Amino acid sequence: MKSQMPETPDPGLQRVLLLEDDANLGFVLQEHLQMQGYAVTLCTNGNEGMNSFRSNGFDLCLVDVMMPKMDGFTFARELRRKDDRTPIIFLTAKSLKEDRIEGFRIGCDDYVTKPFSMEELTLRIQAVLRRSRGGAVEETPSPDMFTLGSFTFEVAPQVLRRGGVEQRLTSREADLLRLLCLHRNRVLERELALKSIWGRDTFFNGRSMDVFISRLRKYLQSDPRVEIMNVHGKGFKLMVQE
Numbered sequence: 308m309k310s311q312m313p314e315t316p317d318p319g320l321q322r323v324l325l326l327e328d329d330a331n332l333g334f335v336l337q338e339h340l341q342m343q344g345y346a347v348t349l350c351t352n353g354n355e356g357m358n359s360f361r362s363n364g365f366d367l368c369l370v371d372v373m374m375p376k377m378d379g380f381t382f383a384r385e386l387r388r389k390d391d392r393t394p395i396i397f398l399t400a401k402s403l404k405e406d407r408i409e410g411f412r413i414g415c416d417d418y419v420t421k422p423f424s425m426e427e428l429t430l431r432i433q434a435v436l437r438r439s440r441g442g443a444v445e446e447t448p449s450p451d452m453f454t455l456g457s458f459t460f461e462v463a464p465q466v467l468r469r470g471g472v473e474q475r476l477t478s479r480e481a482d483l484l485r486l487l488c489l490h491r492n493r494v495l496e497r498e499l500a501l502k503s504i505w506g507r508d509t510f511f512n513g514r515s516m517d518v519f520i521s522r523l524r525k526y527l528q529s530d531p532r533v534e535i536m537n538v539h540g541k542g543f544k545l546m547v548q549e
Contacts, residue, residue: 320344320345320346321344321345321346321366321367321436322345322346322347322348322363322364322365322366322367323340323345323346323347323348323365323366323367323368323369323432324348324350324356324359324360324363324365324367324368324369325337325340325347325348325349325350325369326350326351326352326353326356326368326369326370326371326374326379326382327349327351327369327371327374327398328351328352328371328373328374328375329371330351333349333351334349336349336369336425336428337349339425339429340429340432343429345432348363348365351374351375352374352375352376352377353374353376353377353378353379353381353382353385354376354377355376356368356370356377356382357377357382357385357386360386364393365393366393366394366436367393367394367395367396367432367435367436367439368383368386368393368394368395368396369396369398369432370382370383370395370396370397370398370415371397371398371399372397372398372399372406372410373399373400379397379399380409380410380413383395383397383410383413383414383415384413387413387414391414392439393439394416394417394435394436394438394439395414395415395416396415396416396417396418396419396431396432396435397410397415397417397418397419398419398421398423399418399419399420399421400420400421416435416438416439417431417434417435417506419431424499426499427499427502427503430486430499430503431502431503434482434503434504451463453485453488453491455488455527455530455533455545455547456530456532456533456547456548457469457470457530457532458527458530458533460484460485460488462481462485465477465478465480465481467484467526467527469529469530474526476526479504479519480519480522480523482503482504483500483504483516483519483520483523484523486499486500486503486504487523487535487543487545488545490544490545491545491547492544492545492546492547493544494538494541494542494543494544495542495543495544495545496541496542497513497516497541497542497543498542499542500516500542500543501513501516504516520535520543523535532547532548533545533546533547533548534546
């Protein structure tokens with residue numbers, strides 16, 4: 308059966324080039340990202356992906372490492388010879404330290420090991436796009452400002468305000484508070500937060516996250532309607548009473 312050429316991305320949306328040779332996974336990923344507000348072009352090998360990139364240009368590339376005709380590492384090397392700005396996220400079942408180092412050495416922006424959750428992938432895409440645009444990118448699935456009781460949290464400038472009082476947040480504090488806001492009144496799993504912000508779920512990263520949670524609690528303590536709760540064995544929950 309003759310394969311169809313990838314559709315030209317909608318220029319009004321952020322454009323994602325998805326390279327995945329597993330037809331079922333590729334379809335699921337494409338459908339999920341389109342539901343999140345991205346224009347997604349799916350290609351099944353590196354050669355097809357490179358041709359599509361040259362013809363259209365994209366805001367981000369999601370690249371499976373193990374592909375026919377041109378593997379993901381080769382695709383990334385070829386792309387980086389001509390373009391050192393477009394973010395690349397590798398999707399791979401290869402979890403060896405050497406493979407991760409090689410991926411970052413080539414010039415990838417993140418490295419997601421299969422299996423992964425769709426929510427984790429979406430958050431990693433948002434984080435990479437935000438970094439690539441210096442924090443100025445407007446992310447379709449997420450607002451730029453959150454209201455938490457008497458507080459307002461502005462994501463891009465990393466500012467928490469209450470009345471005339473302004474609290475500047477560090478990048479980690481802002482990323483963590485943003486995740487909590489996206490999960491408002493729901494559980495934010497520790498593993499998701501650690502992998503999305505710190506990159507790895509390790510003991511030391513976990514202790515570091517607990518310190519940042521304590522800082523956020525201190526910033527929010529002046530409004531009793533806003534509380535970050537521990538959920539034993541799961542994670543945290545940002546509770547906001549209306």
